[in-house]
Amino acid sequence: MYPQAQHIAYQPPPVVPQPPQPHLQDPPIYRALIRIWADRDRTLPGRHDPEWCMLTAPREAFSGSRDPRGDAR
Template identity: 65%
Template sequence: MTPTQTATGRQRRIHVPRPADAAPPQDPPIYTELMRVWADRGRTLPGRHDPEWAELAAPTVRRGQFSDSPAPPDDVR
């Protein structure tokens, strides 16, 4: 973004998109190494699928909730 002055003296930022043929910025080596260490230790990494989180964040579906069959009583689980 490029700062500019307006008639009131306030600064505005104008977004100038990157050219389509520009290469995406590369991570600094320290972050690449950190990601490798985390992956070696089995930790969750940004931008990668996390099966444990997907399971924990999934909605709870009870038997009979989406069908015509009645749900079991709450005390029989």
């Protein structure tokens, strides 16, 4: 016969809280790129973009004509 296996419940290691990371400033090249994009009215990361919101908003109904044959293709 085989020896009987012992079942031991797994216990994960204790969670050690990580110290908060200091907020690093964006590199100068990134800040310059953001400034250029803003000057040219381009979309900026992390900022509200009304045009994108308009384009991605759900539509009530599709515009256009229905299938002339009426067979819902």
